[in-house]
Amino acid sequence: MHLYGTGGVNERGHLEIGGVDTIELIEQFGTPLYVYDVELIRERARGFKRTFEELGVTAQVAYASKAFSSIAMIQLAEQEGLSLDVVSAGELYTAIKANFPTERIHFHGNNKSEEELHMALDYDIGCIVVDNFSELTLLEEICTNREQKVKILLRVTPGIEAHTHDYILTGQEDSKFGFDLINGQAEAALRQALHSEFLEVLGLHCHIGSQIFQTTGFLLAAQKIIGKLSDWHGSVGFQPQVLNLGGGFGIRYTQEDDPLPASQYVEEIVREVQNLIADSDLVMPEIWIEPGRSLVGDAGVTLYKVGSEKEVPNVRKYIAVDGGMSDNIRPALYEAKYDAILANRPLDPVEETVSIAGKCCESGDMLIWDLPLPKAGRGDVLAVFCTGAYGYSMSNNYNRIPRPAVVFAEKGEARLVIKRETYEDLIHLDLALHEAAVVNKE
Ligand SMILES: Cc1ncc(COP(=O)(O)O)c(C=O)c1O
Numbered sequence: 001m002h003l004y005g006t007g008g009v010n011e012r013g014h015l016e017i018g019g020v021d022t023i024e025l026i027e028q029f030g031t032p033l034y035v036y037d038v039e040l041i042r043e044r045a046r047g048f049k050r051t052f053e054e055l056g057v058t059a060q061v062a063y064a065s066k067a068f069s070s071i072a073m074i075q076l077a078e079q080e081g082l083s084l085d086v087v088s089a090g091e092l093y094t095a096i097k098a099n100f101p102t103e104r105i106h107f108h109g110n111n112k113s114e115e116e117l118h119m120a121l122d123y124d125i126g127c128i129v130v131d132n133f134s135e136l137t138l139l140e141e142i143c144t145n146r147e148q149k150v151k152i153l154l155r156v157t158p159g160i161e162a163h164t165h166d167y168i169l170t171g172q173e174d175s176k177f178g179f180d181l182i183n184g185q186a187e188a189a190l191r192q193a194l195h196s197e198f199l200e201v202l203g204l205h206c207h208i209g210s211q212i213f214q215t216t217g218f219l220l221a222a223q224k225i226i227g228k229l230s231d232w233h234g235s236v237g238f239q240p241q242v243l244n245l246g247g248g249f250g251i252r253y254t255q256e257d258d259p260l261p262a263s264q265y266v267e268e269i270v271r272e273v274q275n276l277i278a279d280s281d282l283v284m285p286e287i288w289i290e291p292g293r294s295l296v297g298d299a300g301v302t303l304y305k306v307g308s309e310k311e312v313p314n315v316r317k318y319i320a321v322d323g324g325m326s327d328n329i330r331p332a333l334y335e336a337k338y339d340a341i342l343a344n345r346p347l348d349p350v351e352e353t354v355s356i357a358g359k360c361c362e363s364g365d366m367l368i369w370d371l372p373l374p375k376a377g378r379g380d381v382l383a384v385f386c387t388g389a390y391g392y393s394m395s396n397n398y399n400r401i402p403r404p405a406v407v408f409a410e411k412g413e414a415r416l417v418i419k420r421e422t423y424e425d426l427i428h429l430d431l432a433l434h435e436a437a438v439v440n441k442e
């Protein structure tokens with residue numbers, strides 16, 4: 001048995017998270033249940049901030065709220081002095097409702113609508129990360145009409161192929177995100193933005209991908225970007241105040257994963273930037289990062305009840321749980337791997353290898369292939385580790401399965417921070433045929 005995050009086994013022989021017995025939690029809140037170890041999120045946030053402080057660099061650590069956005073989570077980010085990356089009006093709305101300081105909100109996305117840009121301006125958020133020419137022009141027009149200034153970063157694609165799953169790569173040239181750094185797009189965007197009296201260009205942003213285990217890609221991106229910034233200092237006289245190198249720091253989902261300590265990513269990036277800046281005419285900019293997964297990923301566990309089983313003789317045994325791709329789509333989407341144990345008897349010896357199936361009507365709804373477990377059956381509780389990032393946030397109602405509840409556990413106290421969806425919630429936007437008015441005729 002291998003524990004992730006700060007999970008432990010208590011005197012009752014149950015898996016404990018944040019000092020809370022997981023079996024007591026499911027008795028109270030049901031399954032599937034997301035449980036977050038709040039202390040671990042705090043530790044991770046403090047770790048990032050401390051590393052920058054020790055390096056003497058002015059920084060912002062922005063939590064990429066797409067990893068897991070909820071009012072309580074945003075409040076936690078605020079308590080820890082993080083900034084916030086949002087990518088939609090919905091994420092921005094959540095942040096506003098959580099009273100997150102708007103000057104520390106950064107707005108991302110490759111297709112922000114007019115409405116979203118207005119909303120960002122209404123709340124006077126910290127900065128908008130401009131992704132492409134059409135957005136740049138639109139934002140310029142909107143700001144001119146409103147006679148309102150806004151701080152922006154230009155997102156660039158530095159032409160880096162980070163070593164990760166194709167679907168979560170973002171820094172390569174052929175990407176839907178950002179201005180191409182190398183072929184002149186980024187410089188043209190900078191010139192256009194500098195021309196506008198309403199756009200204040202803070203600097204550049206790049207995000208090369210997610211679940212990255214090496215620093216090489218980040219260092220290469222820093223080299224390419226600072227090389228260009230240095231050229232532009234000569235040609236356009238631009239001095240960046242901010243360099244945002246995104247998120248993407250990998251975490252350990254299974255024992256096969258071998259990520260670096262979070263501090264090492266930051267340290268190596270900062271030292272590279274310092275060296276490159278020292279060799280240029282530029283002044284050291286603030287360094288911003290925007291981790292999601294590495295702040296919340298291994299702090300989350302999903303608890304499921306074990307249900308049916310099926311044996312395919314001489315091939316495999318399937319064990320089904322009461323959730324699946326509706327609460328965690330990552331295995332189906334990215335072939336993501338997870339590890340799990342029985343939360344009600346984690347210390348029992350392994351007896352067999354089973355494959356964990358979800359309950360959705362899809363063959364692809366498999367959570368874990370070939371998991372060593374004690375003999376498990378109805379009544380057992382499966383704890384899948386490291387589901388804190390892109391689990392709940394990508395959950396859905398496929399097969400009209402209600403979304404799970406989410407609990408924060410800290411120092412022996414459990415707080416329900418997202419209620420379980422009810423069947424009523426599932427149909428609350430539906431209109432019955434007799435209620436649905438004809439809307440396309442007078
Ligand atoms: C622009 C941007 N910033 C930050 C992140 C957070 O990435 P991660 O959760 O891998 O740290 C993402 C997601 O990949 C992203 O697209």
Ligand SMILES: N[C@@H](CCCC[NH3+])C(=O)O
Binds near residue numbers: 168390
């Ligand atoms: N959602 C993805 C990562 C992409 C994040 C956004 N660029 C995951 O679960 O790993």
